[in-house]
Amino acid sequence: MVIEGPAGIGKTALLAAARTAAADGGMRVLRSRGTELERDFAFGVVRQLFEPPLAEASELERADLLQAAAGVAAGLLGLPGAPADGPHSSSVDPSFTILHGLYWLCANLAAQCPLCLVVDDVHWADAASLRYLVFLLTRLEELDAALVVATRPREEGADAELLAAVTTDPSAEVIRLPPLTRPAVAHLLESRLGGPADPIFVDACLGATRGTPFLVGVLVDALSEGGIGPTAEAARHVERIGARTVGRSIALRLRRLPEHAGRLARALAVLEQSDLLQAGRLAGLEELEAAEAIRSSPAPNEHKPTAVPRDSSPGNPVRQSASHSTCWSASPPAMAGLSSGWSRPRARRGSRAL
Numbered sequence: 001m002v003i004e005g006p007a008g009i010g011k012t013a014l015l016a017a018a019r020t021a022a023a024d025g026g027m028r029v030l031r032s033r034g035t036e037l038e039r040d041f042a043f044g045v046v047r048q049l050f051e052p053p054l055a056e057a058s059e060l061e062r063a064d065l066l067q068a069a070a071g072v073a074a075g076l077l078g079l080p081g082a083p084a085d086g087p088h089s090s091s092v093d094p095s096f097t098i099l100h101g102l103y104w105l106c107a108n109l110a111a112q113c114p115l116c117l118v119v120d121d122v123h124w125a126d127a128a129s130l131r132y133l134v135f136l137l138t139r140l141e142e143l144d145a146a147l148v149v150a151t152r153p154r155e156e157g158a159d160a161e162l163l164a165a166v167t168t169d170p171s172a173e174v175i176r177l178p179p180l181t182r183p184a185v186a187h188l189l190e191s192r193l194g195g196p197a198d199p200i201f202v203d204a205c206l207g208a209t210r211g212t213p214f215l216v217g218v219l220v221d222a223l224s225e226g227g228i229g230p231t232a233e234a235a236r237h238v239e240r241i242g243a244r245t246v247g248r249s250i251a252l253r254l255r256r257l258p259e260h261a262g263r264l265a266r267a268l269a270v271l272e273q274s275d276l277l278q279a280g281r282l283a284g285l286e287e288l289e290a291a292e293a294i295r296s297s298p299a300p301n302e303h304k305p306t307a308v309p310r311d312s313s314p315g316n317p318v319r320q321s322a323s324h325s326t327c328w329s330a331s332p333p334a335m336a337g338l339s340s341g342w343s344r345p346r347a348r349r350g351s352r353a354l
């Protein structure tokens, strides 16, 4: 199962619910998480999955789990309780030996008790672990095991091909998390701020956050700290507070984007609506650089200014990448947050700063 959605949409929260449901249903849950800093650490995500059950196992159980191929892989990876020098043949590709052995480790664990493997932020998983997940997926039906992963749709630097092999496997059920609905936002406001929420106030909060649970939470915290109740009169405060709080968290995310993408987003925030060429010029980017910047930006549903493609010739790379952006729009708080960090770029050769 693949849970997909942009930052702050509730993937980790849903995984937590999945873990609880699996454990309640008698499955053994093994979990791990990809992190930006550890993506160069081969098999890091896999180690997180399999180290705890090996460390917790008795000597007898461990000997059972690490029979034959599983023991060889554990030895190569230095997993807990692995034989110091496994009986592997030097003529076998070590990567296949590891994948094969890890498959058997998973199979041995699943033979003890139904398994639920849960991997959060799989877009940041190291390539070796992704390769293992692909290897495992094609053989998962043979095992009493389930794999649940959460991923952002497009993340800079992710190993796109391997990630796609995991997330688009024909056996995978994909859940794309939508933003919170209006009644859901109203419910959150009522439970956190007290009293029935006025529809005008709800609309203001929905507009400021676009229903992203993380941003709704940040906004509600700030409203609650400010002692602001969910009334129609108080709706005007939402934009101001939203600009400060929601804008700040968006600006933080933008700071982590590649430089071109951040500059383009700020330019679009200033222009509010623009075609890619114009926004690219303001950002001091060549047309193709701007198109690439759009491609490397977070997915729709996050707060994105709108860039409308100017060149609509089929197959044109600008059109193709910009087409993602036609459904983006910037809420006023988001734009305030973005444009506050704006500094005018130097004009570059071949481009015209506006």
Ligand SMILES: Nc1ncnc2c1ncn2[C@@H]1O[C@H](COP(=O)(O)OP(=O)(O)OP(=O)(O)O)[C@@H](O)[C@H]1O
Pocket (backbone or CB within 6 Å): 005, 006, 007, 008, 009, 010, 011, 012, 013, 014, 152, 188, 213, 214, 217
């Ligand atoms: N359905 C929901 N209703 C209310 N709050 C929610 C809901 N889903 C998630 N949240 C809250 O929103 C915040 C962000 O959720 P979560 O961390 O699960 O997002 P995420 O998709 O994992 O983000 P990231 O990609 O950054 O890891 C959390 O504080 C979480 O408790």
Ligand SMILES: [Mg+2]
Pocket (backbone or CB within 6 Å): 011, 012, 013, 120, 121
């Ligand atoms: Mg998460």
